[in-house]
Amino acid sequence: MKFLVDECLSSILAALARERGYPESSHVVWQGLGGIQDWNLVPSILDGDWTFVTRNAYDFRGDADAPGSGGHYRNVSVHAGLICLNGERMDREMQIERFSAVLDAVEKDSDLVNIGVEATMRGPDEILIERYDLPAT
Numbered sequence: 001m002k003f004l005v006d007e008c009l010s011s012i013l014a015a016l017a018r019e020r021g022y023p024e025s026s027h028v029v030w031q032g033l034g035g036i037q038d039w040n041l042v043p044s045i046l047d048g049d050w051t052f053v054t055r056n057a058y059d060f061r062g063d064a065d066a067p068g069s070g071g072h073y074r075n076v077s078v079h080a081g082l083i084c085l086n087g088e089r090m091d092r093e094m095q096i097e098r099f100s101a102v103l104d105a106v107e108k109d110s111d112l113v114n115i116g117v118e119a120t121m122r123g124p125d126e127i128l129i130e131r132y133d134l135p136a137t
Contacts, residue, residue, distance in 0.1 A: 001080070001110060002026070004050035006041075007034050009085065010092045013053060013099045020103050026050075042072050049080050051112055053099065057084035061134055067116050068135020081112025082134055086120040094121075101127040 002024035003017045017025035028034055033044055038059050045052045054060060060082055062070025073082060085098040098119035105117065109131075116134035119127050 001051055001106070001112065002049070003053050003083070004028060004031070004045060004048065006038075006052065006054035006056065008055050009053060010095050012092060013095060016096060016099060017103065039072050042076070046076065046079060051081035051083060052079075053083040053085065053102075055085050055087070055090065055095075057086060057118060060084070061116050066136060067132050073134055076135075079114060079134075081114075082116045083112075084116065084118045086118055098127055101129055105129045105131075 002022055003014065004025070005011065005014045005027045007028040011027040011029065014025045014027040014030065028041065031044070033041060038056060052060070057064070058071065060071045060073050061067040061084065062074060068074050073079060083102055085095060087094060087098070090098070102117055102119050106112065114134055116132050118130045120130070122128045
C-alpha cells in the first residue's frame with residue numbers, strides 16, 4: 001500500500017506514512033502534480049494505484065449518506081482506497097493526529113480496495129474512524 005497525500009494537506013503526512021512502513025508514499029507536489037484540479041488528479045491516482053488522502057471528502061466521494069453517488073470516484077470501479085481527514089480548520093498537528101489514527105486503523109484492517117475511510121473529531125479527545133464501501137454496494 002502507498003499513500004498519495006493531496007496538496008491541501010501537509011507533506012509531513014507522506015513522511016509519516018513512510019516512517020510507519022509505507023515507503024512508497026508521496027505527496028501530490030512531490031509527484032509534480034501540484035496545482036492540478038482534483039478531477040484531473042484522478043487518472044494519476046488510479047494509474048499509480050495510490051490510496052489517496054485528502055480533506056476534500058465531498059469532492060471525491062459525494063454526499064456522506066451515499067458515497068460514490070457523486071464526486072470524482074462515482075464512476076471508478078476499482079481504486080486503492082480514499083482517506084478523508086475531516087475538519088474545518090486543521091493545522092498540521094490536527095492533520096497528523098487524524099492521519100495517525102487512520103494509520104492505526106489500517107494496520108488492523110489493511111484491505112482498502114474500494115473502501116473509503118474518514119477521520120472526524122468527536123469531542124476534544126476522540127477521533128471517529130469510519131469505513132464504508134466506495135461506491136456503496
